[in-house]
Amino acid sequence: MRKDAARNRHRIIEVARHYVDDGKPLQLNDVARTASIGVATVYRHFHTPEALLETVAHPAIEELVRRAGQALTEPDPWTALRAFLAAAIEALLTDPAVPPVFSAVTDSLEHTGDLKRGLVTAFTELLARAHAAEVIDSRVTEADMAPLMCGVAFAANVHSALDPAGRAAHGLRYLELLLNGLSARASR
Known part of the structure; x- marks a missing residue:
């Protein structure tokens, strides 16, 4: 990839990251305008908003894959x-790009799948x-x-007034309660 194309791609992803973090809809035309990059350039890099969203979510999902490997x-x-x-739970609650990518019926990018x-x-x-x-309960x-x-x-x-770290702390507490109920000891 040429340096200018790589720079444009990086800028598009950076702006999209801010949109997602701010809870704004991810529209390619809006991203192009905010990034001060031509709409055609944005569409060349990302054919759909879903492809851009998946790209924004990839670092968090790749980290989760890494942590899955550690768990194994x-x-x-x-x-x-x-x-x-x-x-x-941490990924779901700290990165707003992750839940919609996980819940999507289809993936726009092969890497996501x-x-x-x-x-x-x-x-x-x-x-x-x-x-x-x-x-664990059989x-x-x-x-x-x-x-x-x-x-x-x-x-x-539900505690949306909390920052992502606060929501993650609540999520981890709730997960612990759930797992205590699912453990084989609890089912006996």
């Missing part, structure tokens, strides 16, 4: 599962390890966890 190296299955779910599939694979393995070690399935995690994030977002 943790020998204790319960600690590993808790660490991964805590990282997921790869990242999401990697997370699903890691979570499947972490949950299977927790089941095998009998540290009735808890992968399908159960997505709405439960959404519920934790929703409950933490």
Whole structure:
């Protein structure tokens, strides 16, 4: 990529990041205007607002993939599962680009799909390890966890007056309460 094209791409992503953080709709024409870059240039880099949103979310999702990898190296299955779910809650509550990307039915960028599939694979393995070690209620399935995690994030977002770190702290507390209820000890 030429230096000017790389600079433009960086500026577009930077402006989009501010839009997302401020809760503004991500419209490519608006981003172009704010970035002082031609609309055609923005569309050349990002064909849709969804592709731009996914690009903005990629650093947080890549960090979550990294943390999933760390969790997979943790020998204790319960600690590993808790660490991964805590990282997921933190990502959901501290980066407003992440929830809409995770909830999208389709992905605009192949890289996004790869990242999401990697997370699903890691979570499947972490949950299977927790089941095998009998540290989580055997009735808890992968399908159960997505709405439960959404519920934790929703409950933490009720405190929307808090900054992202404050919401994440509430989310982690709620996650801990949820996991205490899902542990195999609680089901006995």
